[in-house]
Amino acid sequence: MVRTPCCKEEGIKKGAWTPEEDQKLIAYLQLRGEGGWRTLPEKAGLKRCGKSCRLRWANYLRPDIKRGEFTPEEDDIIIKLHALKGNKWAAIATCLAGRTDNEIKNYWNTNLKKRLKQKGIDPVSHKPINSTDQTGSEPKKHKLGSSGSARLLNRVASKYSVDSNRDILTGIIIGNSTTIGDDSQNSGDVDSPTKNSTSALLNKMAAASSARTSILINNTSTSPGFSDNCSFSDEFFSNEEISDMYMNVDDVGFIEELKGILSCGGADAGDIKDSPEVNVSDEMHFLDSWNEEDDLDLEKFVSSLDSKIGVFI
DNA sequence: AAGGGCCTCAACCGCTATAGA
DNA sequence: CTCTATAGCGGTTGAGGCCCT
Numbered sequence: 001m002v003r004t005p006c007c008k009e010e011g012i013k014k015g016a017w018t019p020e021e022d023q024k025l026i027a028y029l030q031l032r033g034e035g036g037w038r039t040l041p042e043k044a045g046l047k048r049c050g051k052s053c054r055l056r057w058a059n060y061l062r063p064d065i066k067r068g069e070f071t072p073e074e075d076d077i078i079i080k081l082h083a084l085k086g087n088k089w090a091a092i093a094t095c096l097a098g099r100t101d102n103e104i105k106n107y108w109n110t111n112l113k114k115r116l117k118q119k120g121i122d123p124v125s126h127k128p129i130n131s132t133d134q135t136g137s138e139p140k141k142h143k144l145g146s147s148g149s150a151r152l153l154n155r156v157a158s159k160y161s162v163d164s165n166r167d168i169l170t171g172i173i174i175g176n177s178t179t180i181g182d183d184s185q186n187s188g189d190v191d192s193p194t195k196n197s198t199s200a201l202l203n204k205m206a207a208a209s210s211a212r213t214s215i216l217i218n219n220t221s222t223s224p225g226f227s228d229n230c231s232f233s234d235e236f237f238s239n240e241e242i243s244d245m246y247m248n249v250d251d252v253g254f255i256e257e258l259k260g261i262l263s264c265g266g267a268d269a270g271d272i273k274d275s276p277e278v279n280v281s282d283e284m285h286f287l288d289s290w291n292e293e294d295d296l297d298l299e300k301f302v303s304s305l306d307s308k309i310g311v312f313i
Numbered sequence: 314a315a316g317g318g319c320c321t322c323a324a325c326c327g328c329t330a331t332a333g334a
Numbered sequence: 335c336t337c338t339a340t341a342g343c344g345g346t347t348g349a350g351g352c353c354c355t
Contacts, residue, residue: 015351038340043334052343055324090343105344106322 013047017056021046026061059102065097070107078104079112138149173216 028044034057036043037050046053059065069076074096081092089101089108096104113123122129 014325036340041342051326052324057324058342087344101343102323110321 012049012054017060021048021060022056025057029057029061034193059100064098065100070099070111074099075112078108079116080128082108082112082123 019020024044024046028040032043037054040046040050040053041048044053050057077096078092081095085091087105091103093099093101093104116123116126120129121127
């Protein structure tokens with residue numbers, strides 16, 4: 001793409017802003033409102049490029065910006081959202097009133113990342129460092145208290161939140177509507193006739209994950225699925241959360257489909273805590289075989305999962 | 314007091330996405 | 335449909351302050 005460089009013109013000032021420049025920018029924006037950044041500097045009497053003006057306003061001068069130290073609650077939210085979304089600073093910032101993406105990014109890089117490392121937690125995967133070593137294998141634990149469907153959902157989510165396919169999953173989780181089957185990143189095999197059902201599964205899982213995000217944000221201090229040290233626990237979704245998901249999703253048809261996916265053998269969503277475990281040994285065997293894979297490849301996993309759709313769901 | 318290293322964070326850079334002509 | 339301008343994003347840089355020797 002051919003672009004006109006925005007800051008290469010002669011006479012354009014760079015570097016730290018002076019109080020006088022700030023005043024000019026504030027005065028202009030209070031009068032005219034935001035927008036028209038390209039022509040703003042000339043109109044406002046500033047020798048800056050429009051982009052610089054926009055950033056100065058967005059990151060520093062905007063009246064709704066909250067300044068000062070981050071609270072422990074904000075720390076908690078950032079860590080949890082980072083675990084879900086990765087380095088999507090703008091997306092994280094939308095959940096923290098008055099904080100900018102730049103501020104959160106800086107705070108993460110200078111404080112939170114170090115703090116997690118000191119606690120022995122990998123700031124990328126949000127797993128204990130000694131569990132993300134060279135082997136890439138995860139400890140095998142089978143939570144007997146989970147329903148089979150919840151476990152399947154949890155383990156798929158857990159698996160793909162930490163490896164090279166993280167972007168695909170987190171992209172879906174944060175609400176991008178791109179489907180797995182449509183995603184051009186997923187090799188040239190998009191025409192596979194078996195892809196659609198798995199895509200539907202993963203998309204529904206992702207929609208459920210979006211519902212979970214709202215639960216997380218609204219209830220950060222007690223959100224299950226995360227341990228106290230802010231790393232992911234073995235399970236992303238508790239049965240209680242999955243029940244909550246049904247109450248957070250508007251589309252009745254979707255809820256019915258989601259129930260089918262999560263209920264593992266036909267248990268009612270409302271009764272999911274007591275749902276019987278059906279096909280659990282097959283499912284566990286299938287997932288364990290994937291846990292032993294060194295190369296975690298989503299495309300490969302999807303193909304395998306597809307063949308099991310009728311078995312597990 | 315000096316100066317070297319480290320840390321923080323505002324600002325910049327390069328890129329993609331999107332809207333509109 | 336193509337091209338261009340603009341907005342927005344994430345990664346990186348560097349000035350200035352702080353701390354330690």
